Amino acid sequence: MDVTGDSPPVAIRQANGEGKCFNNHNGIVQPLLTDLYQITMAYAYWKSGRIKDVAVFDLFFRQNPFQGEFTIFAGLEECLKYLQNFHYSDSDINYLRQTLPPSIEEEFFVFLRKLNADQVTVYAIEEGSVTFPRVPLMRVEGPLIIVQILETTLLTLVNYASLMATNAARYRLAAGKKVRLLEFGLRRAQGPDGGLSASKYSYIGGFDGTSNVLAGKMFNIPVKGTHAHAYISSFSNFGDLQSKQMLLDKKTGQEQDMLVLATRWREPLSELLDIMPDEASEGELTALISFAIAFPEGFIALVDTYDVKRSGLLNFCAVAMSLHDLGYRAIGIRIDSGDLAYLSNKAREVFNKVAEKYDLPWFSTLQIMASNDINEETILSLNEQNHQIDCFAIGTHLVTCQRQPALGCVYKLVEINGTPRIKLSQDVVKVTMPGRKNAFRLYGADGHALIDLLQKSEESPPEVGVRVLCRHPFQESKRAYVIPTRVEPLYKEYWSRGAVRVQLPTLDEIRQRVQSSLQTIRQDIKRNLNPTPYKVSVSDDLYNFIHGLWLANAPIGELS
């Protein structure tokens, strides 16, 4: 059930009418961003006269990352852009001419110079969907030489994107819907491209914003941030304000002295909160006053430079109350060290006390942001401890995917010139599923996805209400009948005849797709500890076909 036909080509979204792709992420994605062996194979195929051969490749992964049981598919739009722009420039050809052995015939370079992806067809699962092992994310068809050449680049575009989106989605599941998640990882990412991809795909996976300004500009992701410890520790005493301490009173239109206000507020607040004003850092108070004067409408303060309980909270409250006197509302605090559950509870207690004492209910709802080496486990542990954190800012563990640094998507030949191919292996999980296949998601009576079913492409699709036999691809005794209440064909034709064939979703639509797709998956499949595997099956026809081909291809040994 392929979506073929004569759908018109759809232009990839343009930004601001400037003729640039909206999220044209990366100028380095080009045909030479590949492994040398793709080009040497291309020459060998060409030399052996195989330019008319046609092939089908499947791009899939064999195991979910992070000891989980699901993976979010991402990177498709970048793959389509790569296909759209695929051509070797004169300088690429010159480089290859110098690099490949001198025996390479000049005609091959003429062939390469004209090569493009016009005869390639790509079927794919929608970007942002929940996916499972062995179900191809993409099926790539077309002339053997070009579809082989695409391997490395498609894999590099899908692997990290999907890993990152999955990681982010897992953090979102751990944190719950209400908590805000910010990505702060650029400084720790695997280089500038890793950093940009991390910002983009963590947003898709469910983060709310990034500190990465270029990602904000390129992908229209909300950019967010606070300040560093250096800002606080660069101030030693009130003298560092250099008399720049006046702020406009929104109510009277007159300038008021923030230093006078904040030092005045410290007295009653220190009594209320039982903190000695002398213990609180003067440098920290100075820094917070100066930051509040710079950003009176967006005041958020890092409170752990000296001591959260004895200094940071008191200084923050003094500045927040001074801002309030002038008609502004502070946003909140960031805690970047120590016991984040304990300190967030302490901070909330302090805010509640001030709110009650001065009858300012909004003070209770000031935001508490936590950072410092947070990962999925930390969030789950904090949840158990009962914290008061409204926002997690996460860097290293998120962007480096420290728990599993790579997704193992592979790209395997499944058909050549109409003949299915199987790759055998001692290791059964590495045996490929031969032939051109379609994939369907079958839903059960409670609305959840029950099973993914792979079929030979010529089989007619499963139907709602009609019993279908779903078989484990390799274990003969494992099979089940399913009567689907809904059948979702997983593939759409995204690329053919040199153009994108589907209106591509915006980044926000892909982000929503992640959440709606996750909602169709049962909770036990998504849980962090020992999740239940989701079932991926093959039709009876495909089962028999795979095993027939397996037997036909497996050599019969001889015992002596």
Ligand SMILES: Nc1ncnc2c1ncn2[C@@H]1O[C@H](COP(=O)(O)OP(=O)(O)OP(=O)(O)O)[C@@H](O)[C@H]1O
């Ligand atoms: N309540 C908590 N439960 C579980 N993990 C926590 C909790 N609070 C903080 N963490 C995590 O524990 C680690 C604490 O880091 P570490 O022991 O290096 O101390 P620190 O607070 O960073 O101290 P400093 O930066 O002052 O050296 C961080 O990874 C943090 O995310």
Ligand SMILES: O=P(O)(O)OC[C@H]1O[C@H](OP(=O)(O)OP(=O)(O)O)[C@H](O)[C@@H]1O
């Ligand atoms: O902790 P991460 O999840 O990586 O997230 C971001 C961190 O980056 C910044 O500090 P940095 O790590 O540069 O210095 P610090 O650890 O000494 O605060 C920030 O203050 C966070 O702690």
Ligand SMILES: O=C(O)c1cccnc1
């Ligand atoms: O805005 C911040 O507070 C920030 C951004 C990146 C890394 N650490 C902190």
Ligand SMILES: [Mg+2]
């Ligand atoms: Mg750190």
